[in-house]
Amino acid sequence: PSVNKLEEHIAELFGMDSALYFPTGSMTNQAAIKIHTQPGEQLIADKYAHVYNYEGGGVSFNSGVSCKLIDGHRGMITADQVEEHINPPDFYHSPLTSLVCLENTTNKGGGACYDFREILKIRKICDDHGLGFHLDGARLWNALVVTDESPKDYGAAFDTISVCLSKGLGAPMGSVLVGKQKFMDKAMRVRKVLGGGMRQVGFAAAAGLYGIEHHWQRMADDHKRAQELSIALNQHPDVAHVEPVETNILIFNLRPDADELQFIERLKAEDIHISALGKGKLRIVTHYDYTEAMHQHFLAFLKNA
Structure with missing residues (x-):
């Protein structure tokens, strides 16, 4: 049924x-x-x-x-x-x-x-x-x-x-x-x-x-958090470019002199997990299980880099 x-x-x-x-x-x-x-x-x-x-x-x-x-x-x-x-x-x-x-x-x-x-x-x-x-x-x-x-x-x-x-x-x-x-x-x-x-x-x-x-309409929270992460990433010294953010996915590139593996490992040490797309592109997705506490932790990490 x-x-x-x-x-x-x-x-x-x-x-x-x-x-x-x-x-x-x-x-x-x-x-x-x-x-x-x-x-x-x-x-x-x-x-x-x-x-x-x-x-x-x-x-x-x-x-x-x-x-x-x-x-x-x-x-x-x-x-x-x-x-x-x-x-x-x-x-x-x-x-x-x-x-x-x-x-x-x-x-x-x-x-x-x-x-x-x-x-x-x-x-x-x-x-x-x-x-x-x-x-x-x-x-x-x-x-x-x-x-x-x-x-x-x-x-x-x-x-x-x-x-x-x-x-x-x-x-x-x-x-x-x-x-x-x-x-x-x-x-x-x-x-x-x-x-x-x-x-x-x-x-x-x-x-x-x-x-x-x-849970459908609360996706607006995911989108808002993605926008906030985009702003923080744009201000990060290792980030060269952040693609436009419309919903809950962020794709960004590191500067040529930044170490991609080291960047990902530093995030992992903070229990923050993102994806590598290859050719210098990295990907972040906000979703239902990404909580406000996690979000604030991620923002603090980016701002204190």
Whole structure:
């Protein structure tokens, strides 16, 4: 009953036909790609897209699909770029383009949010060319807190949407794929093939529903803390550049003469853990379990460096 209640709530929230609970966000994305495509076809995504970079090569392994990667801005692509990269359907030498995948907010783009007007332009391009339209909305909850759009706006724009329950919402696990019925009719079978069918999982679904009802709007606190960390980092002697902060992700670069490993180890000694993205980029994420006490400790460390 808890799983059914969660699925019904999310479907209603987004104004879409149905929803299905999955153990992970990678699986919801991979299921959506499998549903929208046939082997040998191609999807369009930004070069930083999670579906391409961080899902174990699942696009090719699970669906036999290739990716046309676009050099976007902070993980976001435009309608003009999408149209430019659609392969002519009658040119049999190239893969048939069948799907466009967006990510909002963007992970490697530092939590950047799409301008919804651009999403609607991409939707029209997809309609004009008969393409599916999927959103990796693992952090869509964050975008909805800082923009004027509603979940139903997104539900009307996309064919399928993946949303995560275990990031900012603080649930122990789980993601949900929500979409139009003609696509969701296939979702349960694909979930089974991918090993995502779970029994006795009501406790986890209930936690996800609780997160939506009680933790969603408090994401504004995560965003505020990220902004405060951005200010402190900009004043730190070892930091060269901090990318714009819109939600709960900060990406920054150290100065060329700063020792990245030493910087990370100094933070670890204070029980502060951040990620290295390579090429001199470092990443911080604020979230439900990052408390005000932790935040003040981090700020004090940065200010006293």
